[in-house]
Amino acid sequence: MKIKLSIYFLIFIITAFVLISGTSNVNENPTPLPFIIPKGWPVPSRNIFEKNRLTEEGFQLGKKLFYDGRLSKDGEISCGSCHQQFSAFSTYDHDLSHGINNLLTTRNAPALINLAWMNELHWDGGINHLEVQPLSPITAPNEMGEKLENVLNKLRNDSIYPRMFKAAFKDTSISIPKMLKAIAQFTGNLISSNSRYDKFKRGEATFTTYELTGYKIFKANCASCHKEPLFTDNSFRNNGQQLNRFKDYGRQIITSKQEDSLKFKVPTLRNAALTFPYMHDGHLYSLYEVIDHYRSGIDTTQKTLDPLLKKKIEISNTDKMNLILFLNTLIDSSFINNPRFSFKIK
Amino acid sequence: MNRKGYMLMRYFFTSILIMSVYSIGFAQEKSGKLKMFFLLTANQKKIVLRDSLYINSFNETYSISKLKYYVSSFNLGSSAVKMNHEKYFLVSAANQENAILFENVPVDSYSTLSFCLGIDSMDNCTGAQSGSLDPINDMFWTWNSGYVYFKLEGNSSSSPADMNRIEYHIGGYKNKNIAKRKINVNIRSVDTLLSSLKIMPDKTTDVFIELNLDNLWNYASDLKISETPICVSPGETAMLIADNFESLFSIKNIIVH
Numbered sequence: 001m002k003i004k005l006s007i008y009f010l011i012f013i014i015t016a017f018v019l020i021s022g023t024s025n026v027n028e029n030p031t032p033l034p035f036i037i038p039k040g041w042p043v044p045s046r047n048i049f050e051k052n053r054l055t056e057e058g059f060q061l062g063k064k065l066f067y068d069g070r071l072s073k074d075g076e077i078s079c080g081s082c083h084q085q086f087s088a089f090s091t092y093d094h095d096l097s098h099g100i101n102n103l104l105t106t107r108n109a110p111a112l113i114n115l116a117w118m119n120e121l122h123w124d125g126g127i128n129h130l131e132v133q134p135l136s137p138i139t140a141p142n143e144m145g146e147k148l149e150n151v152l153n154k155l156r157n158d159s160i161y162p163r164m165f166k167a168a169f170k171d172t173s174i175s176i177p178k179m180l181k182a183i184a185q186f187t188g189n190l191i192s193s194n195s196r197y198d199k200f201k202r203g204e205a206t207f208t209t210y211e212l213t214g215y216k217i218f219k220a221n222c223a224s225c226h227k228e229p230l231f232t233d234n235s236f237r238n239n240g241q242q243l244n245r246f247k248d249y250g251r252q253i254i255t256s257k258q259e260d261s262l263k264f265k266v267p268t269l270r271n272a273a274l275t276f277p278y279m280h281d282g283h284l285y286s287l288y289e290v291i292d293h294y295r296s297g298i299d300t301t302q303k304t305l306d307p308l309l310k311k312k313i314e315i316s317n318t319d320k321m322n323l324i325l326f327l328n329t330l331i332d333s334s335f336i337n338n339p340r341f342s343f344k345i346k
Numbered sequence: 347m348n349r350k351g352y353m354l355m356r357y358f359f360t361s362i363l364i365m366s367v368y369s370i371g372f373a374q375e376k377s378g379k380l381k382m383f384f385l386l387t388a389n390q391k392k393i394v395l396r397d398s399l400y401i402n403s404f405n406e407t408y409s410i411s412k413l414k415y416y417v418s419s420f421n422l423g424s425s426a427v428k429m430n431h432e433k434y435f436l437v438s439a440a441n442q443e444n445a446i447l448f449e450n451v452p453v454d455s456y457s458t459l460s461f462c463l464g465i466d467s468m469d470n471c472t473g474a475q476s477g478s479l480d481p482i483n484d485m486f487w488t489w490n491s492g493y494v495y496f497k498l499e500g501n502s503s504s505s506p507a508d509m510n511r512i513e514y515h516i517g518g519y520k521n522k523n524i525a526k527r528k529i530n531v532n533i534r535s536v537d538t539l540l541s542s543l544k545i546m547p548d549k550t551t552d553v554f555i556e557l558n559l560d561n562l563w564n565y566a567s568d569l570k571i572s573e574t575p576i577c578v579s580p581g582e583t584a585m586l587i588a589d590n591f592e593s594l595f596s597i598k599n600i601i602v603h
Contacts, residue, residue, distance in 0.1 A: 048473070051472065051473060052473065122489075126489050126490040126491065127491050128470070128471040128491035128492070129471060129472065129473045129474075129491065130473075131473035131474040132473060132474055132481070132486070132488075132491050135481055135486065135488040136488045136489050138488075139488050140488070140489070148481060148482045148484075149482065152482065175476060175480065175482075176474070176480055176481050176482045177474040177475060177476040177480055177481070178476075180473075180474035180481075181473070181474055184473070184474075253490075254490050256579070256580075256581045256582075
C-alpha cells in the first residue's frame with residue numbers, strides 16, 4: 001500500500017513537472033547572445049544592437065531569412081545567393097551580381113565581414129544602418145525585385161516563420177521592422193577575426209620571411225586606408241579608376257557633391273584572396289591586377305583622386321609576391337567554414 | 347464604540363478627506379479633447395486619386411496617384427500636445443479619413459497652432475522603425491537611407507519625363523538638406539470667422555486643417571512641372587519645394603461638441 005501510494009505520488013510529481021516545464025517553454029524568454037569584440041579591436045563607434053537585443057532565436061531567424069529565396073519575387077534569389085559563405089559572403093567569381101530574371105546589377109557584391117563596425121554600407125555609403133540595408137536588394141527591380149507587402153504575406157502564411165518570430169520577439173506578429181532586425185542580428189554577427197594574421201598578432205602563429213616582408217610592404221603602402229585591425233578605415237576615396245560604362249559616380253550619387261565624384265568605400269582586405277573580382281564593378285580579376293592598378297594604373301588626371309595616391313606607389317615584382325603572401329594570411333578558414341553561418345542544416 | 351471601530355472610522359474619514367483634496371486638485375486642471383482632421387484639396391475640391399484633373403498656377407494640368415506626408419510635434423500656443431502612441435502620423439489621400447485624437451488637452455483658448463512636416467534626423471538613421479515609420483508604408487528611400495516626408499505622384503501632360511510622370515519625394519536629414527519644416531497655422535483666418543481654438547472641459551474640439559495643393563507651385567519659389575517634373579532625392583531642389591510647405595496649410599473650421 002505504501003509503495004503504491006509513493007508510486008502515485010511520484011507520477012503526480014512527474015506529471016506536474018512536465019506540465020510546468022511545458023508551460024514555461026511557451027513563455028520562455030529568448031536566449032541572450034553576447035556580442036564579443038575581438039581582443040585588441042576598437043569598440044564600434046555606434047552600437048547597432050542598441051535597439052535590437054541580440055538573441056540566439058533572433059540570430060537563427062535572421063539566418064533563415066538570409067538564405068530564403070522567397071524574399072525575392074521569383075523565389076530564386078536570397079541574400080545568400082550573392083553573399084556566399086565560401087567566398088567570405090561576396091559573389092564568387094562574378095564581376096557583377098545577378099538578380100531575378102537573369103538581370104545584372106551594376107556593382108560587385110561586397111563581402112559581408114565585420115559589418116557591426118561599419119556605419120555606412122554599400123560602395124557609395126547610401127545605407128545609414130545595417131538594419132535598413134536589406135530593403136535595398138529586396139526591392140531593387142534588378143536584384144530581388146519584390147514588394148515588401150508580398151514578402152510579409154509569404155512570411156505570415158508560412159508554417160515555420162510565425163513560430164520563429166514568436167521565439168525571437170515574444171510576439172506572434174510578423175512585421176518588416178522585425179524581419180530587418182532579425183537579419184541584422186545574423187549579418188552583424190558575421191565576424192572574421194581568426195585568420196593566421198590574427199593568430200600571428202596574438203602570438204599563436206608565426207609568419208614566414210616572405211609574409212613578414214609582405215606585411216612591411218602593406219604597412220608602408222596600403223595601411224593608411226586599409227587600416228588594421230579591420231583593414232578598412234570605412235572612408236570613401238577615389239583610387240583613380242576610370243568612370244565605368246554604367247556612369248557610376250559612386251558617393252556623389254548619394255551626397256550630390258562634386259567633390260565626392262568617383263569615390264567608393266574602402267573595402268576590407270580581410271579574406272580578400274577569396275572575394276575576387278575586385279573594385280566596385282569587379283573589373284580587376286586578381287590581386288595581381290589590383291596591385292598593378294596601384295603601381296601603374298591610376299588615372300592621375302582625376303580632380304577627386306585621393307591625395308595619398310598622387311605620389312607613385314613603388315612596389316617591386318618580388319614585393320608584389322610578398323604582399324600577396326601577406327594578404328593570404330588574412331584568409332579566415334574558421335569564418336568561411338563556421339557552421340553557425342552556413343546554409344546547411346545542423 | 348470600541349477602539350477598533352474608532353480606528354476604522356478614522357481611516358474612513360481620512361481617506362475621504364484625501365480623496366476630496368485630490369479631486370479639487372484635478373478639477374483645477376480640467377481638460378478636453380482635440381481631434382485634428384487633415385483635409386486634402388486642390389482647385390477647391392477634395393482630392394480624388396487618379397481620375398480627377400487639376401490645374402496649377404502655371405496652367406499645367408495634372409492628376410494625382412499618391413499624396414502622403416508625415417506630421418508630428420503639435421503645439422497649441424506654447425504647450426506641446428502629444429499623440430497617444432506614436433510620434434508621427436502619416437496623412438494619406440488613400441485613407442478614408444485622416445484624423446488624430448489628442449486626449450487631456452488643457453482647457454484654454456489658444457491663438458496659435460503649429461506642427462512639423464517631416465521626420466527628426468535621429469529617426470532617419472537609427473535602424474528599422476515600426477508603426478507609422480514602418481518601411482512598408484513606402485516612405486523610406488531604400489538606396490539612400492532616409493524618409494520621404496512628403497510624397498506626391500501623378501501624371502501631367504506638361505511633364506517631359508517618361509510617361510508624363512510627376513514625382514515629388516521630398517525629404518532629407520543631413521547638413522544643408524534638412525527638409526523638415528515647422529508649419530504655423532493661422533487660427534485667425536480671413537476666410538473663416540474663427541478667432542481662437544477653444545478647448546472646453548469634457549468636450550471635443552474638432553479642428554479641420556486643410557492642405558491646399560494649389561499653393562505648392564508658387565510660394566517661396568516656383569515649381570513648374572515643365573521644368574521640374576521629378577525630384578526624388580534630398581538636395582537643393584527638395585529644399586526649395588519644402589519651403590513652399592507652410593503655405594499649404596490653413597484651418598477650415600473648428601467645431602466644439
